[in-house]
Amino acid sequence: MIEYRIATNDDIELLMKSRLEMLRIVNGLADDYVFSDEIVSESRDYFLNGDQTTVLALDEGEVIGCASMSYMRIMPTFSHPTGKRAHLMNVYTRNEYRRQGIARKMVEMLIDETWKRGATEISLDATTMGRPLYESLGFTDSTECMVLTRQ
Numbered sequence: 790m791i792e793y794r795i796a797t798n799d800d801i802e803l804l805m806k807s808r809l810e811m812l813r814i815v816n817g818l819a820d821d822y823v824f825s826d827e828i829v830s831e832s833r834d835y836f837l838n839g840d841q842t843t844v845l846a847l848d849e850g851e852v853i854g855c856a857s858m859s860y861m862r863i864m865p866t867f868s869h870p871t872g873k874r875a876h877l878m879n880v881y882t883r884n885e886y887r888r889q890g891i892a893r894k895m896v897e898m899l900i901d902e903t904w905k906r907g908a909t910e911i912s913l914d915a916t917t918m919g920r921p922l923y924e925s926l927g928f929t930d931s932t933e934c935m936v937l938t939r940q
Contacts, residue, residue, distance in 0.1 A: 796843040804836045807852040811881040844895040854882040856895040869909040877913040
């Protein structure tokens with residue numbers, strides 16, 4: 790039976806292992822790919838000190854899925870009077886566990902936690918594979934945002 794839980798700082802090694810596995814798979818990297826010290830240390834610091842919630846899905850103690858919500862506060866607006874927003878990231882389920890509702894359960898747990906924290910909006914960057922799940926949960930496309938990326 791799959792166990793779902795919100796990760797704590799005690800789960801840091803599980804969080805790091807799943808994060809690096811997800812990055813390898815999603816980016817098509819070799820199993821022996823060596824991540825930069827910066828990405829490893831900043832990821833570890835984010836899990837330990839960032840304003841975030843991560844849900845882990847475990848099968849017999851081994852992480853088979855994870856999903857994270859990052860929280861941010863911006864200046865309040867009429868449509869977002871608290872200024873509290875969130876961004877869903879890194880929704881990942883191991884290939885052999887996909888299409889079993891694991892990602893849905895993790896995302897639903899994060900949505901519930903986000904609303905409890907008073908956020909008024911959740912954003913995400915959807916992959917083609919993830920889009921049907923997010924649409925079924927009520928996410929819609931937005932044309933509000935422009936982005937500037939530091940080169």
